Amino acid sequence: MKKIKKIKIKIxxxxxxxxxxxxxxxxxxKLKIPVKKVAIELNQEIIDKSKLKKYILKKxxxxxxxxxxxxx
Numbered sequence: 001m002k003k004i005k006k007i008k009i010k011i012x013x014x015x016x017x018x019x020x021x022x023x024x025x026x027x028x029x030k031l032k033i034p035v036k037k038v039a040i041e042l043n044q045e046i047i048d049k050s051k052l053k054k055y056i057l058k059k060x061x062x063x064x065x066x067x068x069x070x071x072x
Contacts, residue, residue, distance in 0.1 A: 007059040018057055025052035027063075039066045 005020040011031075018027060024047065028035055040047045041064040042055060 007057065009057055009059070009061045009063060011063045012065055022057050023053050024055040024057065024063075027057065028052060031065075033065060037068050039068070040064075041066070 006017040007020050008015050009018055010016075011027075018030075024040070024042065028040070035049050035052075040049065040052075043062055047055060
């Protein structure tokens with residue numbers, strides 16, 4: 001059985017371990033993030049949410065996830 005390699009990434013300042021070769025869509029699903037209600041930034045670049053599967057996570061990636069909050 002092949003062992004899955006883990007890499008460290010940083011999300012909103014917290015370091016977490018994810019599987020090597022995971023994509024951003026898999027991370028969003030794992031964290032149960034409501035994609036329609038957040039903005040996602042990868043290494044200081046805003047990500048087009050329709051292309052999350054194209055972004056393969058790499059060691060030391062920095063991700064910021066900002067939730068939209070309604071108010072009045």
